[in-house]
Amino acid sequence: EDKVVQSPLSLVVHEGDTVTLNCSYEVTNFRSLLWYKQEKKAPTFLFMLTSSGIEKKSGRLSSILDKKELSSILNITATQTGDSAIYLCAVRTTGNQFYFGTGTSLTVIP
Amino acid sequence: DVKVTQSSRYLVKRTGEKVFLECVQDMDHENMFWYRQDPGLGLRLIYFSYDVKMKEKGDIPEGYSVSREKKERFSLILESASTNQTSMYLCASSGPPGQVTYEQYFGPGTRLTVT
Numbered sequence: 001e002d003k004v005v006q007s008p009l010s011l012v013v014h015e016g017d018t019v020t021l022n023c024s025y026e027v028t029n030f031r032s033l034l035w036y037k038q039e040k041k042a043p044t045f046l047f048m049l050t051s052s053g054i055e056k057k058s059g060r061l062s063s064i065l066d067k068k069e070l071s072s073i074l075n076i077t078a079t080q081t082g083d084s085a086i087y088l089c090a091v092r093t094t095g096n097q098f099y100f101g102t103g104t105s106l107t108v109i110p
Numbered sequence: 111d112v113k114v115t116q117s118s119r120y121l122v123k124r125t126g127e128k129v130f131l132e133c134v135q136d137m138d139h140e141n142m143f144w145y146r147q148d149p150g151l152g153l154r155l156i157y158f159s160y161d162v163k164m165k166e167k168g169d170i171p172e173g174y175s176v177s178r179e180k181k182e183r184f185s186l187i188l189e190s191a192s193t194n195q196t197s198m199y200l201c202a203s204s205g206p207p208g209q210v211t212y213e214q215y216f217g218p219g220t221r222l223t224v225t
Binding site: 034042103 | 143145150151152153154155158166168200202214215216217218219
């Protein structure tokens, strides 16, 4: 059965901390892995990863895929209260299906 | 600018009613998806469609049906709403695998309450 697992389920940190969110997957016909940020509305796209070992970076956020370990991490450095959200990981298959993890809820305390 | 719209942000229906949730995208995307999102369960795929008049069951299709008569519109139908279908429903679309970027774009969601 295809599945995507995220850890931790929730996280509370102080502003300025660095956090690492994990995503592991067991999906046949893997095509790409995507990270989303969801605040009070629909998810917004962060990164798409297709190749192992190549870091994607956007400001204080970065992500990398390890196809050997079937996993990805999302790093957020110097966290701010605006980073508080649910972070979703999804895997897209070659058949255009998307499998989502349950998300990691991040709370950043001032 | 990319846009996926859903017909209602909030909806309250009675048990047994037939419910239609509409989703429209203006990006000429081939693929469209319906998800429901519940606390602790994450996003779960109900149905998806990869072309007009084509549909595939997702993880939890029971109690739902879909319709894709036009490329830009994907409808989710609850034939006889039940209280366990109270949820946030999210529609999404994406381009074909051949595109350089093919992440999903989501609509704002419809929060459905069945009483």
